[in-house]
Amino acid sequence: MFGTHYKLERYSIGLAVAIIVAASIGGLVEIAPLFTIHETVERAPHMRVYTPLELAGRNIYIREGCYACHSQMIRTLSDEVERYGPYSLAVESQYDHPMLWGSKRTGPDLARVGEKYSDLWQSEHLNNPRSVVPQSIMPAYGFLKRTELRTTDLPKDLAALKRLGVPYTDAMVRNASDDAKGQADPDGAWADGVRARYGDATHVRAFDGDAGTVTEMDALVAYLQVLGHLTDVAHASEAGAGK
Amino acid sequence: MVSTMTANERQAALVISILAAIVGLAMAAAGRHDPLGVHGAMVLLTGLMCAFWVIRDYYKPEPPATRLAAYYDEPIKAGILLALLWAAIGMFFGDWVAWLLAYPEMTFDAAWSSFGRMRPIHTTGVIFGFGGNALIATSFHVMQRTSRARLADQFTPWFVLVGYNLFCAMAVSGYLMGVTQSKEYAEPEWYADIWLVVVWIAYFALYLRTLARRREPHIYVANWYYLAFILVVAMLHIVNNLALPVSWAGAKSYSLFSGVQDAMVQWWYGHNAVAFFLTAGFLGMLYYYLPKRAGRPIYSYRMSIVGFWGITFFYVWVGSHHLHYTALPQWVQTLGMTFSVMLLIPSWIAAANALLTLNGAWHKVRDDATLRFMMVAAVFYGLSTFEGSFLAIRPVNSLSHYTDWTVAHVHAGTLGWNSMIIFGAIYYLVPQLWKRAHMYSPALVEFHFWSAIAGTFIYVFAMWNSGITQGLMWRAYNPNGTLAYSFLDTVIAMHPYYIARAFGGLLFLIGTLAGIYNVWRTIQAAPARTPQSDQPILAVAQQAGS
Numbered sequence: 001m002f003g004t005h006y007k008l009e010r011y012s013i014g015l016a017v018a019i020i021v022a023a024s025i026g027g028l029v030e031i032a033p034l035f036t037i038h039e040t041v042e043r044a045p046h047m048r049v050y051t052p053l054e055l056a057g058r059n060i061y062i063r064e065g066c067y068a069c070h071s072q073m074i075r076t077l078s079d080e081v082e083r084y085g086p087y088s089l090a091v092e093s094q095y096d097h098p099m100l101w102g103s104k105r106t107g108p109d110l111a112r113v114g115e116k117y118s119d120l121w122q123s124e125h126l127n128n129p130r131s132v133v134p135q136s137i138m139p140a141y142g143f144l145k146r147t148e149l150r151t152t153d154l155p156k157d158l159a160a161l162k163r164l165g166v167p168y169t170d171a172m173v174r175n176a177s178d179d180a181k182g183q184a185d186p187d188g189a190w191a192d193g194v195r196a197r198y199g200d201a202t203h204v205r206a207f208d209g210d211a212g213t214v215t216e217m218d219a220l221v222a223y224l225q226v227l228g229h230l231t232d233v234a235h236a237s238e239a240g241a242g243k
Numbered sequence: 244m245v246s247t248m249t250a251n252e253r254q255a256a257l258v259i260s261i262l263a264a265i266v267g268l269a270m271a272a273a274g275r276h277d278p279l280g281v282h283g284a285m286v287l288l289t290g291l292m293c294a295f296w297v298i299r300d301y302y303k304p305e306p307p308a309t310r311l312a313a314y315y316d317e318p319i320k321a322g323i324l325l326a327l328l329w330a331a332i333g334m335f336f337g338d339w340v341a342w343l344l345a346y347p348e349m350t351f352d353a354a355w356s357s358f359g360r361m362r363p364i365h366t367t368g369v370i371f372g373f374g375g376n377a378l379i380a381t382s383f384h385v386m387q388r389t390s391r392a393r394l395a396d397q398f399t400p401w402f403v404l405v406g407y408n409l410f411c412a413m414a415v416s417g418y419l420m421g422v423t424q425s426k427e428y429a430e431p432e433w434y435a436d437i438w439l440v441v442v443w444i445a446y447f448a449l450y451l452r453t454l455a456r457r458r459e460p461h462i463y464v465a466n467w468y469y470l471a472f473i474l475v476v477a478m479l480h481i482v483n484n485l486a487l488p489v490s491w492a493g494a495k496s497y498s499l500f501s502g503v504q505d506a507m508v509q510w511w512y513g514h515n516a517v518a519f520f521l522t523a524g525f526l527g528m529l530y531y532y533l534p535k536r537a538g539r540p541i542y543s544y545r546m547s548i549v550g551f552w553g554i555t556f557f558y559v560w561v562g563s564h565h566l567h568y569t570a571l572p573q574w575v576q577t578l579g580m581t582f583s584v585m586l587l588i589p590s591w592i593a594a595a596n597a598l599l600t601l602n603g604a605w606h607k608v609r610d611d612a613t614l615r616f617m618m619v620a621a622v623f624y625g626l627s628t629f630e631g632s633f634l635a636i637r638p639v640n641s642l643s644h645y646t647d648w649t650v651a652h653v654h655a656g657t658l659g660w661n662s663m664i665i666f667g668a669i670y671y672l673v674p675q676l677w678k679r680a681h682m683y684s685p686a687l688v689e690f691h692f693w694s695a696i697a698g699t700f701i702y703v704f705a706m707w708n709s710g711i712t713q714g715l716m717w718r719a720y721n722p723n724g725t726l727a728y729s730f731l732d733t734v735i736a737m738h739p740y741y742i743a744r745a746f747g748g749l750l751f752l753i754g755t756l757a758g759i760y761n762v763w764r765t766i767q768a769a770p771a772r773t774p775q776s777d778q779p780i781l782a783v784a785q786q787a788g789s
C-alpha cells in the first residue's frame with residue numbers, strides 16, 4: 001500500500017484524480033438518494049405557496065440575516081415540541097429556495113410563530129424589540145416601516161421560482177405586483193384578487209397598521225404570520241401519533 | 244509587480260484588465276437600480292486600476308533571464324499583507340458583533356449596521372479574507388520550495404490574488420447592502436460565485452504547472468493537502484451555489500435546491516468548507532512550516548499518508564451531523580454521526596505526526612514564540628477535532644446544537660488552530676521573504692502569543708459555559724411537568740458570558756494588531772543577505788527557455 005503510494009505521489013494528475021474520487025463518494029451516497037427516495041418528503045396535497053407579499057417578506061428576512069439568530073426547524077425532542085409546537089416536517093419547507101432552518105438560536109425558533117402574536121405586536125417588536133420585551137437583545141429594524149416595498153420585480157421572482165418547480169400559476173406570476181399591494185390593503189381594489197388566487201384563508205390585512213403604502217414592514221410581518229401555516233400536516237400527524 | 248513580468252505577460256495582463264473593466268461597465272449599466280450596479284462599478288474600477296498599473300510599467304525593460312534563478316516571492320509578500328489586512332477587518336467586525344450581543348443598541352438605527360448584516364462580514368472576512376489569502380500566499384511559497392522550482396509564470400499569481408480579493412470585497416460590501424444567499428459560508432450571490440470559479444481554475448492550473456517544473460521526483464505531503472483544498476473546495480462551491488438568477492440585471496437569485504435537499508447540500512458544503520478550507524489547506528501549512536521551523540523532518544511518512552487519505556475520504560460523509568433530529572431522514576443522520584466519530588482517527592494521526600516531529604526540539608518550543616504558535620496550533624487542532632467528534636454524537640448534539648457550544652467549538656478551531664498556524668507561518672515567512680535577520684521585535688511576538696492564548700481561552704470558556712447553560716435551561720422541567728424557563732430567561736442568563744467573550748475577542752484582536760505593527764516595522768528595517776540555500780535548482784534547458 002505504501003509502495004503504491006510512493007509511486008502515486010510522483011504524478012500530480014494521478015494524485016488529483018485520486019483526491020476527487022475519494023472525496024466524491026460520501027456526498028454521492030448521502031445526497032443523491034434524497035432526490036429519489038419518495039419517503040424523504042411527506043405528502044401535503046393542500047399545501048399552499050407563499051403569496052408575493054410573503055415572498056418579499058421572506059427575502060427581507062434573508063437580506064437582514066434574521067436566520068443568523070433564529071432557526072426554523074423544530075427538532076424531534078420533547079422540550080422543543082412543548083416550547084414551539086409539533087416538530088417540523090420536510091414537506092413544510094419543500095417550496096423554500098433556499099431553506100432557512102438555521103444553526104443558531106440566539107432568539108427563539110420561528111417555524112410556527114405565525115399568528116402567535118398580533119400584527120401590531122410584530123411590527124412594534126421589529127420596530128424596537130425593547131419596547132415590548134425590555135430585555136431583548138434583538139436589533140431594532142426601524143427602517144422597515146419607513147421603506148416602501150419594491151413590488152415591480154415580483155413577477156420575475158415568481159417566474160424564477162416557478163421554473164424551479166414551485167407551483168405558481170401563470171395568473172399568479174402575472175399579477176404578482178398587484179397581489180402584493182392588495183394583500184396589505186384589505187379595502188383596496190386588488191384585495192379580492194389575492195383571495196381568489198391564494199385562497200380565502202390568506203391574511204389580507206394592513207400588517208403595519210397603515211393601509212396607505214405597502215412597506216417592507218408589511219411584507220415581513222405578512223411572512224412571519226404565515227410561518228407554520230402553509231399546511232397543517234404537522235398538526236395532523238401529531239394527532240395521529242397521539243392515538 | 245508589473246516590472247517583473249515579461250512582455251507577453253504584460254500584454255495578457257492588459258487585455259484581461261480591460262476585459263474586466265468592460266464586464267464591470269456592463270454590470271454597472273445593467274444593474275444600475277440594484278446593488279449589482281455597485282459591484283459592477285467595483286469590477287470596473289479594479290479593471291481600470293490594474294490596466295493603469297500595467298500601462299505605467301509597460302515599456303520598462305523586461306526582467307533578465309537570471310530571474311529564473313530566484314523564487315518568485317512578490318505575490319507571496321502581497322498575499323501576506325492582504326491576509327493581515329483582512330485579519331484586522333474580520334476580527335474587528337467579530338468583536339463588534341460580539342459586543343452587539345451584549346449591548347444591542349449600538350446600531351445607529353441604520354440598516355447596514357445590524358447584527359444580521361455584520362455577522363457574515365466577520366465570518367467571510369476571517370475565513371476567506373484572512374484564511375484564504377494566507378492559504379494562497381503560503382501555497383505559493385510551499386509549492387516553490389518543495390518543488391525547488393520557480394512559479395510557472397509571473398502573471399497568473401497576480402491574477403489569482405487580485406481576483407480572489409475582488410471576490411472577498413464584493414462579498415463583504417454586498418452584505419452591507421443586504422446582498423446574500425443566506426447559505427452559511429456561501430453567502431455571495433451568483434455573479435461573485437461564477438467569478439470565484441474562474442479564479443479557482445487559474446489557481447489550480449498554476450499549481451499543476453509549477454509542480455510540473457519540479458526538480459524533486461516526489462510531491463511533498465504539504466502539496467497533497469493544498470491540492471485537496473483547491474480541488475474539493477471547487478467541487479463544493481459549484482454544487483452548493485447552483486442557483487437561478489431572477490434577472491441578469493439584479494443580484495438576487497434562488498437556490499436550485501429547496502427544503503431538506505437544500506439543507507443537506509448546504510451542510511455537505513458547510514462542513515467540508517471546514518474540512519478542506521480550514522483543515523486540509525491548513526494541514527498543508529502545518530506540514531511545511533512546523534518541521535522547517537523546528538529543524539526536524541516530519542515524524543512519520545506512513546502516518547502522513549494514512550492521515551491524508553482518511554481525512555479526504557471520511558470528511559465528506561459528516562455534513563449531516565449539522566442536521567441531527569431534524570426532518571432529514573434518520574439514515575443520513577446516522578451515517579454522519581458514524582463517520583464523524585471515525586474521523587477522529589485520521590485527525591489525531593495528523594496532529595500526532597506534527598507533535599511527534601517536535602521530539603528533540605522541545606527546547607526550541609520553549610524559547611521560540613514562532614514555533615510555539617505552531618505547536619499550540621497542532622494541539623488545538625487535536626482538541627477541536629476531539630470536541631467535534633463528540634458534538635456529532637446524537638444525544639450530545641441534542642444539547643449543543645443551536646447553542647453557543649457550537650460557537651465555542653468553532654473558535655477553538657479558528658482561533659486556536661487556524662489563526663495560530665497562520666501567525667506562526669507569517670512570523671517565519673516575513674523575515675525570510677523581506678530578507679531580514681529577524682522580526683523587528685521578538686518581544687512583541689511573545690506579547691502577541693500570550694494575548695492570543697489568553698483571548699482564545701477566555702472566549703472558549705465563556706462560550707462553553709453559556710452554551711451548556713442555555714442548552715440545559717431549554718430542556719429543564721418543573722416537577723409538575725411544565726418547562727422551567729421561558730426563552731427570555733435564557734437570553735438574560737447569557738449576558739455575562741457575552742461580555743466575557745467580547746473581552747476575550749478584544750485581547751485576541753489586540754494581539755493581531757501588535758503582530759501587524761511588528762510586521763510593518765520589520766519591512767521598514769534594513770535588509771540582510773539571502774541565504775544561499777533558498778534558491779530553486781535550475782535545469783540548463785529551462786534557463787534558456789521561458
Ligand code: HEM
Pocket residue numbers: 068103104106334335337338339340341342362365366369370374427649650653654657658661662744745747748749751752
Ligand atoms: C477577534 C476575534 C473574534 C471574535 C471576537 C469573534 C466573534 C464572533 C461572534 C460574536 C460570532 C457570532 C456568534 C453568534 O452568532 O452567536 C462569531 C461567529 C463565527 N466566527 Fe468568530 N470571532 C473572532 C475570530 C474568528 C476567527 C479568526 C475566525 C476564523 C478564522 C472566526 C470564525 C467564525 C465563524 C466560522 C463563525 C460562525 C459560527 C457559527 O455559525 O456557528 N472567528 N465570531
Ligand code: HEM
Pocket residue numbers: 103427513517521522561564565566583584586587590624627628629630631632633634635636640643644645649652653656657660661
Ligand atoms: C473531527 C473533526 C470535526 C468534527 C467531527 C466536527 C464536528 C462538528 C459538529 C458536530 C458541529 C456542530 C453542528 C451543529 O450542531 O450545528 C460542528 C460545527 C462547526 N465546526 Fe466542527 N468538527 C470538527 C473539526 C472542526 C475544525 C478543525 C474546525 C475549524 C477550524 C471546525 C469548525 C466548525 C464550524 C465553523 C462549525 C459551525 C458551523 C455552523 O453551524 O455554522 N470543526 N463541527
